[in-house]
Amino acid sequence: MKFLDDYLIGKKLIDETTVLGVDDLKFLELSGRQAFYSQGIYGQNTICAVIDTGVSPHIELENRILVGKNLNSSYSSTNNYRDDNMHGTHVAGSVAGKNVGIAPQSKILPVKVLDGSGGCNKTQDIVNGIKYARQWRSPKGEKVDVISMSLSGTKNGFGTTVWSNLQAEIKNCVKDGILVVCSAGNTGITELRYPGAYDEVVCVGAVDMEKKQADYTTMGNHVDLCQVGSNVISAYYTGGYIALSGTSMSTPIISGIACLIACQHKLKFGERITETKLYEQLKMNTKDLGIAGVDKIYGVGFCTLQPLNLTIEMEHLSNIVKFNNQNITTDIPSRVENGRFLFEMRSFAERTGADIKVEAENEYHKVKAKFIW
Incomplete structure (x- = not known):
């Protein structure tokens, strides 16, 4: 009698010498x-x-x-x-x-x-x-x-x-x-x-x-x-x-x-x-x-153990965003512009598992962004 919960997708083997990347996991x-x-x-x-x-x-x-x-x-x-x-x-x-x-x-x-x-x-x-x-x-x-x-x-x-x-x-x-x-x-x-x-x-x-x-x-x-x-x-x-x-x-x-x-x-x-x-x-x-x-x-x-209280730290022209003391590498460096810190939300979200909800009426209104885990 078979009791194994069958795996439905068996993709090709990944060689043991391959270094699994952030996106893989x-x-x-x-x-x-x-x-x-x-x-x-x-x-x-x-x-x-x-x-x-x-x-x-x-x-x-x-x-x-x-x-x-x-x-x-x-x-x-x-x-x-x-x-x-x-x-x-x-x-x-x-x-x-x-x-x-x-x-x-x-x-x-x-x-x-x-x-x-x-x-x-x-x-x-x-x-x-x-x-x-x-x-x-x-x-x-x-x-x-x-x-x-x-x-x-x-x-x-x-x-x-x-x-x-x-x-x-x-x-x-x-x-x-x-x-x-x-x-x-x-x-x-x-x-x-x-x-x-x-x-x-x-x-x-x-x-x-x-x-x-x-x-x-x-x-x-x-x-x-x-x-x-x-x-x-x-x-x-x-x-x-x-x-x-x-x-x-x-x-x-x-x-x-x-x-x-x-x-x-x-x-x-x-x-x-x-x-x-x-x-x-x-x-x-x-x-x-x-x-x-x-x-x-x-x-x-x-x-999920993702906390509701989040700490995000970044430095000017750095690709590293510190998220709850974990280093996240973004594709585009963070930067200071007009006195505000800016960082790339997309790669940050991909690497932390967050979904992003962005609200913006038009280019003259302030954009509101929310991370959802």
């Missing part, structure tokens, strides 16, 4: 991650279990992959948790990749429950994988903060008994203070797909770079929030990078955001954030899309 800035980086928050001291097709070594994940386990019963060894599909490594990269990830200092616990085709012969394997992630402890006694699952199936696909076991184990995770983040699915219709449709998880839908509904995203009242799922560049399991699309891609971005919030709490209070608090923080850090309020496409809205 613009989708990441829509998460507001730089607002946390400027505070020294990178996901350190947090652990995300990726329950998927396994995770392979990659330069993006150097020193970030913990010793995991293979719980897919069709394999002879539980120690071989390497990815033989590409899906799991891509997901892990979006969580914790040093360039392509949201929380680049978070650790990844690989839990392989799906085979190279994205399926499993025994659906109980997925339940066992969640249980393993819940019970896992590091030599220092650390436990998993977030479970990221970019997989889904119907109730009939799981089978009634396993379907019940799956929800029971997720409830145990919540009880033990672990946030479970799941993809909505890629059917493009209103449908219940699990584990995303359980009340106990954070169910993630997908939008494109313009924050418009992705035509493949599964809809329903169980969708909690959304993030970019289209043309997401992340690690390829044999090296290099690839752009894929699906709610499989938007889910680890949310998992990475959750790791940043969990990290902030640990740094500030010296303790783990509760699952309830983390869940609430994700839903509070959203911008409404579509119809006002909660809806079945976007949930409560687009999840």
Whole structure:
């Protein structure tokens, strides 16, 4: 039975020697991650279990992959948790990749429950994988903060008994203070797909770079929030990078955001954030899309850490604009003209993920500009 949330677009591989540019990774800035980086928050001291097709070594994940386990019963060894599909490594990269990830200092616990085709012969394997992630402890006694699952199936696909076991184990995770983040699915219709449709998880839908509904995203009242799922560049399991699309891609971005919030709490209070608090923080850090309020496409809205209070600093004839202590390179230098600082809005917006709304009646009126994240 196949449970992988199929990637819908597999673009040509990007060679591992290629340096990814700001424009390539613009989708990441829509998460507001730089607002946390400027505070020294990178996901350190947090652990995300990726329950998927396994995770392979990659330069993006150097020193970030913990010793995991293979719980897919069709394999002879539980120690071989390497990815033989590409899906799991891509997901892990979006969580914790040093360039392509949201929380680049978070650790990844690989839990392989799906085979190279994205399926499993025994659906109980997925339940066992969640249980393993819940019970896992590091030599220092650390436990998993977030479970990221970019997989889904119907109730009939799981089978009634396993379907019940799956929800029971997720409830145990919540009880033990672990946030479970799941993809909505890629059917493009209103449908219940699990584990995303359980009340106990954070169910993630997908939008494109313009924050418009992705035509493949599964809809329903169980969708909690959304993030970019289209043309997401992340690690390829044999090296290099690839752009894929699906709610499989938007889910680890949310998992990475959750790791940043969990990290902030640990740094500030010296303790783990509760699952309830983390869940609430994700839903509070959203911008409404579509119809006002909660809806079945976007949930409560687009999840982003972008702050409402912004600081922009610039110098005369410099291409560097400092945005919340982050250096943004613009195409045209800032300058002083008639006693006012001027800078190029277009490239600034492209590099920070902002949308620009400009209001001007005619050339004799003052132009008003507003950045919208």
